[in-house]
Each structure stands twice: as C-alpha cells, then as structure tokens.
Amino acid sequence: MTDIHPREILITTIARLLDGVRHVAVGASSPIPAAGAMLLRALKQRAGAPPVRISILGSVEHNFFTNGSAELFDCAGQGRIDAFFLGGGQIDGHGNINLVGIGDYPASAPRWPGSFGSAYLYFVVPRVILFREEHSPRVLVETVDFTSAPGVSEPGIHRTGGPVALLTGKALFRFDKARPGFTLESLHPGHALAEVRDATGFSFDHAGQPPQTALPDRATLELLRGQVMDELAETYPEFASQMRREIHA
Amino acid sequence: MDLQGMARRVEAGMQLALPVDYAGVSMAMTRALIAHGAGDLDLFCVPTGGLQVDQLVGAGLVRSVETSAVSLGEAGGAPRFNQAIAEGRIVVRDATCPAIHAGLMAAQKGNPFQPLRGIIGSDILRFRPDWRVIDNPFAEGGDPIVLIPAARPDVAIFHAPTADRHGNVWIGRRRELAAMAYAAAQTLVTVERIVEENLLGNEMSAAGTLPALYVSGIAVAPRGAWPYGLWGEYATDTAEIQRYAKAARTPEGFAGYMAAAPAGEMQEAAR
Numbered sequence: 001m002t003d004i005h006p007r008e009i010l011i012t013t014i015a016r017l018l019d020g021v022r023h024v025a026v027g028a029s030s031p032i033p034a035a036g037a038m039l040l041r042a043l044k045q046r047a048g049a050p051p052v053r054i055s056i057l058g059s060v061e062h063n064f065f066t067n068g069s070a071e072l073f074d075c076a077g078q079g080r081i082d083a084f085f086l087g088g089g090q091i092d093g094h095g096n097i098n099l100v101g102i103g104d105y106p107a108s109a110p111r112w113p114g115s116f117g118s119a120y121l122y123f124v125v126p127r128v129i130l131f132r133e134e135h136s137p138r139v140l141v142e143t144v145d146f147t148s149a150p151g152v153s154e155p156g157i158h159r160t161g162g163p164v165a166l167l168t169g170k171a172l173f174r175f176d177k178a179r180p181g182f183t184l185e186s187l188h189p190g191h192a193l194a195e196v197r198d199a200t201g202f203s204f205d206h207a208g209q210p211p212q213t214a215l216p217d218r219a220t221l222e223l224l225r226g227q228v229m230d231e232l233a234e235t236y237p238e239f240a241s242q243m244r245r246e247i248h249a
Numbered sequence: 250m251d252l253q254g255m256a257r258r259v260e261a262g263m264q265l266a267l268p269v270d271y272a273g274v275s276m277a278m279t280r281a282l283i284a285h286g287a288g289d290l291d292l293f294c295v296p297t298g299g300l301q302v303d304q305l306v307g308a309g310l311v312r313s314v315e316t317s318a319v320s321l322g323e324a325g326g327a328p329r330f331n332q333a334i335a336e337g338r339i340v341v342r343d344a345t346c347p348a349i350h351a352g353l354m355a356a357q358k359g360n361p362f363q364p365l366r367g368i369i370g371s372d373i374l375r376f377r378p379d380w381r382v383i384d385n386p387f388a389e390g391g392d393p394i395v396l397i398p399a400a401r402p403d404v405a406i407f408h409a410p411t412a413d414r415h416g417n418v419w420i421g422r423r424r425e426l427a428a429m430a431y432a433a434a435q436t437l438v439t440v441e442r443i444v445e446e447n448l449l450g451n452e453m454s455a456a457g458t459l460p461a462l463y464v465s466g467i468a469v470a471p472r473g474a475w476p477y478g479l480w481g482e483y484a485t486d487t488a489e490i491q492r493y494a495k496a497a498r499t500p501e502g503f504a505g506y507m508a509a510a511p512a513g514e515m516q517e518a519a520r
Contacts, residue, residue: 028322029322029323058271065422066422066424067422067424068272068422068423068424068425068426068427068428069269069272069295069296069346069350069425070347070350070354070424070425070428071424073346073347073350077347077366099318100343100372105372105376106334106340106341106343106376107334107335107337108334108335109335110326110331111326111330111331111334111335112326113297113318113319113320113326113327114297114316114317114318114319114320114343115317115318115343115344115345115371115373116296116297116317116318116345116346117296117317117345117346117347118345119345119348119367119368119371119373119374120345120346120347120348120365120366120367120368121367122367123366123367123368124366124367146372147370147371147372148345148371148372148373149367149371150370150371153369153370154370156391156392156393157369157370157393158366158392158394
C-alpha cells in the first residue's frame with residue numbers, strides 16, 4: 001500500500017466520529033463526509049453490526065425520501081437523524097457558524113449562499129460534525145459576523161442537538177457545550193501545535209503535547225480504497241477519480 | 250397556453266414561488282418573464298434559489314428575495330444576486346429551509362402560521378420582524394418556539410415531465426412542487442410533454458400527480474429546465490452553468506450572455 005492520503009485520514013476520522021449512528025444525513029457537494037459515512041457503513045457491514053443508513057441530499061441513489069425536500073427536516077425534528085455535517089464561511093470559538101457573509105449584514109461582502117437548513121438542523125440533530133478543510137484565521141474566527149446558527153442555547157430553549165466536533169485539514173477538536181468551547185483532540189500528521197494555534201482565530205484548550213490523529217489500519221484502508229471509493233464514485237465521480245489518481249501517483 | 254401567455258399572468262409587484270435547482274426549475278419561463286418585463290417582483294425560493302433567481306435579478310425585475318440560500322452550486326456564487334446585495338439594490342429576507350416549508354404548510358392548511366423549532370438565537374430571527382416567538386401554550390411555562398407566518402405567493406412557477414389533457418401534472422416525489430401549488434393563488438407549469446392518458450386514471454401515476462384543481466396554466470417546453478436537469482429525464486448541463494457564472498461576473502457579461510441566443514435555439518444546440 002502507498003502512503004496514506006491526507007483526505008483518507010479525514011475520511012477515517014469522520015467514520016470514527018460517526019460510530020454508533022443509525023442514520024446520517026450528508027449535504028449536497030460533501031464528498032469527504034459522504035465517504036466517511038460510507039466507510040462507517042462498510043465497516044459495520046463487515047463486522048455484521050446493524051446497518052447504517054445514509055441520506056445524501058440532492059442524490060438520486062442515496063435519497064429514499066418521497067415527501068420532497070421538507071422530509072429531511074421533518075425526519076430530523078423527530079430525532080430520526082442521528083448525525084449531520086455543517087461547515088461555514090466562519091466558525092467561531094463558541095461553535096457559532098456563519099453561512100451568510102462577511103461584514104455589515106444585510107450588505108454582506110462577500111455574500112455567501114445562505115444558511116440553508118443550519119438554523120434548524122443544528123438544534124435537532126444530536127451529533128453535528130463541523131467540517132471545513134481550510135484551517136485559517138479567516139475561517140476559524142473569534143466571533144462570527146452573522147450567526148446562521150448558534151453553537152449553544154440558553155437553558156429552556158428546546159435543543160436536542162448541536163456540535164460535537166470540529167474537523168479541519170490540520171486537526172480535530174472536540175466541542176464542550178458547558179464551557180462553551182473547543183478542545184484540541186489531535187493533530188493530523190505533519191501539523192504542529194504552534195502552527196494550528198497561529199491558524200486558529202479563537203483560543204482553545206489543549207494538552208501540552210497533543211496526540212496525532214489516528215491513522216487507518218491496513219484493513220480499513222483497503223476497504224476505503226476499494227468498496228467505499230466505488231460507492232462514492234456513483235455520486236461524486238470527479239472526486240473519487242481525483243482521489244484515486246493522487247493515491248496511485 | 251404558450252410561454253408568453255403564461256408570462257403575462259405575472260404582474261409587477263407579485264410574489265413568485267420558485268423551486269430549488271434539482272426539483273424542476275422552469276428556465277423556459279425565466280426568459281419569457283424577462284421578455285414580458287413585469288418588475289418589482291418578490292421571489293420566494295423553495296427553499297433555495299439559483300440560476301433563475303440570478304437571471305431575474307440581473308434583468309432588474311426583482312425587488313426582494315426570501316430564501317435559505319442562493320448559489321449556482323458547483324459553479325459557485327450567484328454573481329448578479331451577490332452584486333445586487335452588495336449594492337443594496339434588492340432586499341434579501343434570509344430564512345432557513347424548514348421555515349420556508351413551514352410558511353407554505355401554514356398556507357396549505359389555511360392557518361395563519363406554523364410553529365417551528367430551532368432558529369432562536371440566530372441572526373436570521375433577529376432580522377425577521379415578521380417571525381414571532383411565543384411560549385409553547387401546552388408547556389408548564391417557558392419553552393419558547395418560533396412562529397412562521399403563512400406564505401401565500403401570487404404565482405408558483407415550475408417545470409415537470411408530464412401533464413395530461415385534463416390539466417393534471419405529474420410531479421413524482423417532488424412534493425415541494427405540490428406544496429408551492431397548494432399555497433399559491435396561481436400555478437404556472439411548463440412540461441416536457443402532454444400525454445393522452447388521464448394521469449389520475451391509474452393509482453401508480455395518480456400518487457405522484459398534482460391535480461388540475463391547483464394548476465392555472467400549462468405550456469409545453471421541451472428541455473424546459475435546461476441548463477438545469479430534470480429528475481428522471483436529463484442531467485444538469487454543468488458546463489453551461491459554469492459558462493453563465495463566468496459571463497455574469499459583470500453586468501455587461503450578463504447582458505451579452507442573455508442576448509446571445511433565445512432559449513429555444515440554445516436548447517436545440519444542446520441536444
């Protein structure tokens with residue numbers, strides 16, 4: 001086997017963060033979260049564990065909803081979706097996310113697409129994983145310019161969900177809603193604590209010598225490069241072929 | 250009806266409900282609306298918008314956009330929409346997807362509002378004075394919840410594969426198209442084809458059919474969602490959307506793209 005691709009570490013980490021879910025939903029244009037969910041499903045299948053259901057929004061083959069685009073939200077509101085992924089142009093140290101834009105709303109410049117379903121799903125999906133490959137001070141900010149969805153809510157606000165982790169191209173953080181704030185859990189290979197601190201606009205807790213993010217074992221890597229990439233190619237053909245080219249380069 | 254006749258149903262100042270890019274966007278009607286020229290439109294995106302919204306904004310016909318997002322998907326941000334916001338030329342009412350659905354659901358049932366969890370503590374709520382928060386009257390006390398007012402668009406516009414001679418439209422499992430039609434005062438539909446058999450005549454097609462009761466006008470427009478795809482029919486022409494995204498970075502580029510060829514000719518070329 002060749003060297004492990006950085007994105008294979010992200011995919012494996014997502015599968016680990018999803019362990020135990022029955023139903024995970026993945027937004028459109030999210031190949032890495034989708035691959036992580038598919039890897040978990042393949043691992044469970046191999047182990048003979050109960051199946052993992054995956055809904056990929058906008059996909060035909062991974063979309064079993066028959067009640068239009070409202071059904072995902074109805075499903076989530078009832079607690080039928082265990083995990084979801086959110087990103088954001090900005091993510092701050094309190095887990096607030098901004099999908100709307102920079103500057104003085106409503107005259108945001110740049111303006112990003114918008115909040116989509118985040119202001120609802122962040123409240124009702126128990127395990128929300130914040131995922132953003134870019135790890136820079138412009139993304140990970142002290143305070144977001146616009147709160148599409150807050151990381152935590154006041155006591156008395158109905159909230160069965162929220163962020164559990166933040167995964168970037170450099171590191172994995174856990175979210176502590178009591179504080180609220182992030183704790184550095186591990187650094188991906190090739191990244192150092194000082195570098196991550198410089199690239200993060202908010203302060204976070206960390207061990208003196210943070211561990212390295214766990215790498216996939218040989219069997220997991222084989223599953224990922226075989227069955228999972230085949231499945232992923234059905235929905236994300238360009239992403240899958242790019243991954244394959246880079247792995248075999 | 251023909252496209253021009255349907256476009257004339259849209260008057261200045263009306264609110265139009267338009268579907269998400271994968272559900273069946275009537276791009277054929279976009280050009281007919283621009284040619285017709287009724288302005289000061291309020292767009293209500295179910296629950297997000299894309300190319301159609303960007304072109305109507307670029308053509309200067311739009312006063313406000315209520316939406317959960319506007320983008321060109323893989324082709325990136327919506328250039329005319331984004332510039333209009335930066336220049337303060339349109340009002341944007343930011344929402345979140347289930348709130349859009351909740352507004353339609355309230356209208357469908359003839360209710361004044363629909364309650365919805367979440368949203369509290371977001372800036373979306375802070376900038377929506379038309380949304381209210383009340384305490385759940387069934388709780389012992391406290392338990393705030395957001396109320397979304399009924400959305401009653403003047404006209405819903407979408408594209409579907411098939412209609413029949415009775416005016417029934419087959420929408421498959423894209424139930425948001427039905428939700429739009431239930432809530433709107435008028436519903437204008439373009440279709441790939443009109444079939445002879447009654448869609449309500451057998452239970453298999455009837456289950457996915459929007460009855461003529463909710464349909465105000467139908468026009469045939471082959472490849473009428475292009476460059477978007479239509480489920481079960483044809484795929485999205487991503488290269489064309491990328492071509493638009495590049496051209497529409499400037500007002501001049503947008504005007505040039507829109508003037509280049511009428512929709513019909515471009516559709517023929519794409520076959």
